[in-house]
Amino acid sequence: MIDLNFEDFELVYKEDRTEIKNKDKILDELKHVIGDKNVSILKSDILAYTRDSSLISLNWTIQGKIAGLPEIITWPEDSNHISEILKIANREKIPIVPFAEGSGVVGGAIPIKGGIIIDLKRFNKIIEINDQNLTVTVQAGMNGMNLERYLNSKGYTGGHIPQSLYTSSVGGWIAHRAAGQFSTKYGKIEDIVLGMEVVLPNGEMIKFDPIARAATGPQLDKYFIGSEGTLGIVTQATLKIWPYPEKRTLISYAFPTIEDALDAVRLTLRKQVNPAVVRIYDADETARHFEHIEKATDRVMTVFVCEGITELVDLEEKITREKCEEKSGIDCGEEPVKHWFETRFKVTETSMFPPYKIVADTIEVSIMWDKAADLYHSVIESTSQVEGNLLITAHVSHFYPNGAGFYFTFGGVPGKGKTEFDFYKECWNATIKAVLDVGGSIAHHHGIGVNRSHWMEREWGNGYKVMKQFKEVLDPNNILNPGKIYTPTWKGGDE
Ligand SMILES: Cc1cc2nc3c(=O)[nH]c(=O)nc-3n(C[C@H](O)[C@H](O)[C@H](O)COP(=O)(O)OP(=O)(O)OC[C@H]3O[C@@H](n4cnc5c(N)ncnc54)[C@H](O)[C@@H]3O)c2cc1C
The missing domain is CATH 3.30.300.330 (GMP Synthetase; Chain A, domain 3)
Structure with a gap:
C-alpha cells in the first residue's frame, strides 16, 4: 500500500481552491443519503480523480504534479442520490465535479476548485430500445463500446464512434458535444440526442421526453448539450439508432494538395452524398500514417467509408469517385481504409x-x-x-x-x-x-x-x-464544475 501524501505533490490548479468546511459532518450526511459504500475519502480514490486525459496532465504526472485535488468521491446509484448530493453541496456551497470516464482532453473533469466528485459509472444500464422510433434509452454513465456492442448484437448501430469509444460515456459525449468517426453520415451527438433527464444544481430534476420535433418555444433541452457539467448532471438520454448497415464500401484517393482534397469532399457533399467516414490527412500526416502506400508519397491521403443499404451505397461510391477524379485524385484502393480500420482506436x-x-x-x-x-x-x-x-x-x-x-x-x-x-x-x-x-x-x-x-x-x-x-x-452558488466555460482559467493568454 503506497502512503500518499498530497502535500508532497505540486498542485497545478490551486487558485481559488476551497477546502470543504465541516468535512466530517458533510461526509456523515452524504453516507446517510447515498449509503456508506458510495462515499470515499481514501487517498487512492482521490488520486484517481485528480486529472482527465488532457495530454499535459500526463507530463504533470511524470513530474509528480497533480492537476486538481478533490476531497470526497461519491458513486451515486440513481438520480435521487445525485439530487441529494447536490442539495447538500448547494446548501454548503461545495464545488461538484461530474466525472464519467475521464477521457475528456480539455480539463473539463479536473476538480480545479476541489470539492466533491460525482462519478457516473454506476449509471450503466440500457433502459430500452424502441424499434419503431429507432431510439435507445440509456443511463448517462453507459460506456460507449458496451452500448455499441449491445446495439450491434440487436441489429443496430448508434452511429457515434469516437476514437475514445472504449473509454467514454454517453453523458460525457453530451457534455462535450462529441463527434464520432462516422459523423459525416450520422451527425454529432447533438444531432443524435432526442431526450434527456437532467438534475439541476438545486437538486430538482427535469425530464425532456424524446420527441421527433417540436415548436414549443426555445428548446431548453439543447442548452444542456455542451454544458460540460456546469448547468446540470445528465442522468439518462434517449439517442437515435440506425439499422446495422447492409453494405460498407471502402474508398481512398491521394490528392496533389489539401485544397484538391477539400474540394473533392465539398463537391461530394454538395451532391447530397454523405459517406459515413471521410478523413483527409495533410501531407505530413499522410507520410506518418500511410508511408506503406507508394501512390500517396508526397500527397494528401483521403479515406472514405460509404455504408447503408446496397443501392444507395453503390450510388454514393459512384459519385464520390467521380468527384475525387475531377480533383486529380489517384485511386489507392481499399488498403489505406483497411489500415485506418485496424488502427483507428490506437491512441x-x-x-x-x-x-x-x-x-x-x-x-x-x-x-x-x-x-x-x-x-x-x-x-x-x-x-x-x-x-x-x-x-x-x-x-x-x-x-x-x-x-x-x-x-x-x-x-x-x-x-x-x-x-x-x-x-x-x-x-x-x-x-x-x-x-x-x-x-x-x-x-x-x-x-x-x-x-x-x-x-x-x-x-x-x-x-x-x-x-x-x-x-x-x-446555479447561483456556482457549485457545478466551477472554473470552467464561464471563467478565464488560463489568464493572460488571449492577447
Ligand atoms: C484517445 C482519445 C480519443 C478521443 N477521441 C474523441 C473523438 O473521436 N471524439 C470526441 O468527441 N472526443 C474524443 N475524445 C475526447 C473525450 O473522449 C470526449 O470528450 C468524451 O466525450 C468525454 O467523455 P467521458 O465520459 O470520458 O467524460 P469525462 O472526461 O469524465 O467528463 C468530461 C466532461 O463532461 C462532464 N460530464 C461527464 N458526464 C456528465 C454527465 N452525465 N452530466 C453532466 N456532465 C458530465 C464532466 O464534468 C466533464 O466536464 C478523445 C479522448 C481521448 C483521450
Whole structure:
C-alpha cells in the first residue's frame, strides 16, 4: 500500500481552491443519503480523480504534479442520490465535479476548485430500445463500446464512434458535444440526442421526453448539450439508432494538395452524398500514417467509408469517385481504409511523447468551406512559429454541406526559461488565435474545459454575457464544475 501524501505533490490548479468546511459532518450526511459504500475519502480514490486525459496532465504526472485535488468521491446509484448530493453541496456551497470516464482532453473533469466528485459509472444500464422510433434509452454513465456492442448484437448501430469509444460515456459525449468517426453520415451527438433527464444544481430534476420535433418555444433541452457539467448532471438520454448497415464500401484517393482534397469532399457533399467516414490527412500526416502506400508519397491521403443499404451505397461510391477524379485524385484502393480500420482506436501516438519530455496535444476546430484552406495554412504557419515547436500537422475528419472540422496535432519542447505548461499554452493560444482570426470556431468536439475558457468572450461576443447570466440563474452558488466555460482559467493568454 503506497502512503500518499498530497502535500508532497505540486498542485497545478490551486487558485481559488476551497477546502470543504465541516468535512466530517458533510461526509456523515452524504453516507446517510447515498449509503456508506458510495462515499470515499481514501487517498487512492482521490488520486484517481485528480486529472482527465488532457495530454499535459500526463507530463504533470511524470513530474509528480497533480492537476486538481478533490476531497470526497461519491458513486451515486440513481438520480435521487445525485439530487441529494447536490442539495447538500448547494446548501454548503461545495464545488461538484461530474466525472464519467475521464477521457475528456480539455480539463473539463479536473476538480480545479476541489470539492466533491460525482462519478457516473454506476449509471450503466440500457433502459430500452424502441424499434419503431429507432431510439435507445440509456443511463448517462453507459460506456460507449458496451452500448455499441449491445446495439450491434440487436441489429443496430448508434452511429457515434469516437476514437475514445472504449473509454467514454454517453453523458460525457453530451457534455462535450462529441463527434464520432462516422459523423459525416450520422451527425454529432447533438444531432443524435432526442431526450434527456437532467438534475439541476438545486437538486430538482427535469425530464425532456424524446420527441421527433417540436415548436414549443426555445428548446431548453439543447442548452444542456455542451454544458460540460456546469448547468446540470445528465442522468439518462434517449439517442437515435440506425439499422446495422447492409453494405460498407471502402474508398481512398491521394490528392496533389489539401485544397484538391477539400474540394473533392465539398463537391461530394454538395451532391447530397454523405459517406459515413471521410478523413483527409495533410501531407505530413499522410507520410506518418500511410508511408506503406507508394501512390500517396508526397500527397494528401483521403479515406472514405460509404455504408447503408446496397443501392444507395453503390450510388454514393459512384459519385464520390467521380468527384475525387475531377480533383486529380489517384485511386489507392481499399488498403489505406483497411489500415485506418485496424488502427483507428490506437491512441499511443501522442501519449508516447511525454516520457521523452516532449509536450504534445491535439486541437480540433471548425470552419465554413470558403475559409477552410486558409484556416489550415494559417494555423500551421502560426503554431510552427511558437519557440520550441517541432511538429504541427492536421487531418480533417468531420464534414458538413457547409463546412468542416479540422484536427491539429502539435508537439515540441519548451524554449529556454519556459515550463512545459508555458509551451503547451503558447501552442494552444497560437492555434486558437489563428482560428478566430480566420473566422472559425475554437472547438469542434472536445469542448471548452479549462483550455479554452479564456477565448469564449471572443468566440461568443455579447452572447457570452448572456451565457453567464443563464449560469447564475441556474446555479447561483456556482457549485457545478466551477472554473470552467464561464471563467478565464488560463489568464493572460488571449492577447
Ligand atoms: C484517445 C482519445 C480519443 C478521443 N477521441 C474523441 C473523438 O473521436 N471524439 C470526441 O468527441 N472526443 C474524443 N475524445 C475526447 C473525450 O473522449 C470526449 O470528450 C468524451 O466525450 C468525454 O467523455 P467521458 O465520459 O470520458 O467524460 P469525462 O472526461 O469524465 O467528463 C468530461 C466532461 O463532461 C462532464 N460530464 C461527464 N458526464 C456528465 C454527465 N452525465 N452530466 C453532466 N456532465 C458530465 C464532466 O464534468 C466533464 O466536464 C478523445 C479522448 C481521448 C483521450
